[in-house]
Amino acid sequence: MxxxxxxxxxxxxxxxxxxxxxxxxxxxxxxxRMPEGGPARHRRQAAGYVLLVVAGAALFLAALAVHGVGAVLAVVLLVGVGPSCLWSAAEAFERHRREAR
Known part of the structure; x- marks a missing residue:
């Protein structure tokens, strides 16, 4: 649309x-038209952002298991970086959807 x-x-x-x-x-x-690598690049970029969020969640869970200074770092990473990575992934998927038309 x-x-x-x-x-x-x-x-x-x-x-x-x-x-x-x-x-x-x-x-x-x-x-x-745009070269063929364009939409594929957006998919890879979005997948990378999702992977960053998953890695942050894994770090958070590991830090909770250890109950150390790492827990504070994990919370800061998850709260600070997680939402921006998810937003960037959503933007990359949206660009891919628009360019696929």
Missing amino acids: SHLSIHERRALAGIERGLTKEDPEFARALSQ
């Missing part, structure tokens, strides 16, 4: 038609 209104889509289509009529070579260069 596009975030553009119908009016904006029509205006954009008119600009594209005008550009294609004026300079077909340039229009063709602009309309080329």
Whole structure:
């Protein structure tokens, strides 16, 4: 789904038609699809963020088992880094979904 209104889509289509009529070579260069590595890179990036959260949770559980200074470090890592990694993973999955269209 596009975030553009119908009016904006029509205006954009008119600009594209005008550009294609004026300079077909340039229009063709602009309309080329992204290289195949793009969406795969986003999947790998999202998987890496999820892996970081899992590693942080494992560190947290290990620190809880030890009851030492590591518990404080694990809590700081899980609370500080976990949500940002999950947010980044969600963003990477969303970029992949948009580019797959």
